[in-house]
Amino acid sequence: MKPHDDLKLFARARTRWTGNQGPRPSGEARDSGVPILSEAKTTAARATISQWPEYDQSPLIALPGLASTAGVGQIFYKDEANRFGLGSFKALGGAYAVYKVLADYLERQHGLGGVESSALLSGIHNDLTRNLTVASATDGNHGRSVAWGARLFGCECTIYIHAGVSGGREQALLDLGARVVRITGNYDESIRLCAEHARRDGMTVVSDTSWEGYRDIPTEVMAGYSVMASELIEQLGTQTPTHVFVQGGVGGIAATLAERFDREWGDDRPSFVVTEPETAACLFESAAAGRRTSVDVTEETLMAGLSCGDVSHLAWPVLSRLADHFITVEESLVAPAMKLLALAPYGDEPIVAGESAVPGLAGFLAAATSPTLAERMGIESESRIVLIGTEGATDPRLYQELTGLDPASVAVRGHEKRKTD
Ligand SMILES: Cc1ncc(COP(=O)(O)O)c(C=O)c1O
Numbered sequence: 001m002k003p004h005d006d007l008k009l010f011a012r013a014r015t016r017w018t019g020n021q022g023p024r025p026s027g028e029a030r031d032s033g034v035p036i037l038s039e040a041k042t043t044a045a046r047a048t049i050s051q052w053p054e055y056d057q058s059p060l061i062a063l064p065g066l067a068s069t070a071g072v073g074q075i076f077y078k079d080e081a082n083r084f085g086l087g088s089f090k091a092l093g094g095a096y097a098v099y100k101v102l103a104d105y106l107e108r109q110h111g112l113g114g115v116e117s118s119a120l121l122s123g124i125h126n127d128l129t130r131n132l133t134v135a136s137a138t139d140g141n142h143g144r145s146v147a148w149g150a151r152l153f154g155c156e157c158t159i160y161i162h163a164g165v166s167g168g169r170e171q172a173l174l175d176l177g178a179r180v181v182r183i184t185g186n187y188d189e190s191i192r193l194c195a196e197h198a199r200r201d202g203m204t205v206v207s208d209t210s211w212e213g214y215r216d217i218p219t220e221v222m223a224g225y226s227v228m229a230s231e232l233i234e235q236l237g238t239q240t241p242t243h244v245f246v247q248g249g250v251g252g253i254a255a256t257l258a259e260r261f262d263r264e265w266g267d268d269r270p271s272f273v274v275t276e277p278e279t280a281a282c283l284f285e286s287a288a289a290g291r292r293t294s295v296d297v298t299e300e301t302l303m304a305g306l307s308c309g310d311v312s313h314l315a316w317p318v319l320s321r322l323a324d325h326f327i328t329v330e331e332s333l334v335a336p337a338m339k340l341l342a343l344a345p346y347g348d349e350p351i352v353a354g355e356s357a358v359p360g361l362a363g364f365l366a367a368a369t370s371p372t373l374a375e376r377m378g379i380e381s382e383s384r385i386v387l388i389g390t391e392g393a394t395d396p397r398l399y400q401e402l403t404g405l406d407p408a409s410v411a412v413r414g415h416e417k418r419k420t421d
Contacts, residue, residue, distance in 0.1 A: 011369035065346025081392025094145030096224030251315030305356030
């Protein structure tokens with residue numbers, strides 16, 4: 001099928017693809033990987049997070065107009081723009097891990113076992129928890145979640161940001177009461193410096209990535225993300241997708257979804273596609289090499305949340321087993337993809353999607369409009385596509401600069417459309 005005129009931009013883009021080097025495990029071979037997230041962990045995370053004030057599942061939006069233009073059966077967009085008012089799915093992970101750190105601290109240091117998040121929210125343990133400082137490196141969204149969790153549950157918080165993090169994202173961290181340290185290097189350096197300062201100053205690192213000897217807290221971060229996966233499975237019901245496209249930074253959200261889908265759907269699980277910026281494609285390079293591989297991020301991408309050169313140690317074994325395709329997305333596709341969702345030219349609901357939310361869409365459109373890629377990835381007229389819209393306008397000024405649109409008015413148009421449908 002020839003690409004629709006509006007989609008030619010995506011068809012022409014430079015898109016690198018690599019398939020997973022390993023065989024697609026099925027049947028018994030599927031069980032050979034030790035799961036990161038047991039059913040007990042995902043159930044506990046959901047039971048806790050669904051009790052937090054203002055919890056609501058994020059919407060799953062059907063985009064029939066875009067689906068018919070792109071020549072597939074259906075497209076669904078899981079929209080994380082309003083998650084707990086923080087603007088991204090990351091709200092689920094960092095804050096949940098802060099709760100787990102504080103509950104663990106109260107048990108170990110003060111003999112208070114089984115403290116629930118509602119008790120921390122009520123402030124009754126604040127005298128004890130305020131002695132603890134959580135620290136994290138971030139390119140925006142994870143740090144916002146950790147800072148929010150620290151404020152909600154009553155502890156101190158220091159966040160490390162790198163040279164490329166926008167002023168708007170820094171201000172959002174300050175507004176949540178975090179102490180912010182800006183370093184001169186890139187994201188991977190901010191992670192190293194945060195861990196070093198935490199050791200020196202007695203802070204507890206709440207990171208969304210994991211490394212040798214540091215796994216437990218990032219596992220809880222991923223348990224928090226799994227709430228989004230469980231919602232999505234329920235929202236889809238019997239409409240099992242054929243393909244899921246998700247953005248990769250260190251690989252935490254991709255691994256969480258891949259593992260949860262594997263548990264749910266087994267051999268019928270969808271083709272799993274990880275999309276990354278060209279300049280920070282550590283998961284892509286790992287897949288191409290057949291082993292965990294780092295890349296040196298020398299050029300900052302617009303897709304700030306994905307500017308990661310080192311793969312999470314927890315995520316890689318899962319993705320090397322369960323992800324099917326890895327693709328890179330050209331920088332020039334970011335603004336057009338954001339506008340496509342905002343302007344909804346094919347009669348769909350307008351959606352506010354930030355820079356790091358759209359590589360899944362851009363990668364899907366690049367694949368669907370390229371006969372070679374579409375064939376490799378099995379995309380055809382009956383395909384049912386799920387896109388994970390991981391953030392909204394987390395930096396509203398940048399959103400406006402890139403799209404020429406005010407995110408608040410796009411959101412209003414989205415609500416109006418939903419009401420009339
Ligand atoms: C909006 C957004 N999408 C996707 C990701 C990628 O998540 P991960 O680093 O777990 O791969 C991030 C990471 O910060 C993000 O902020």
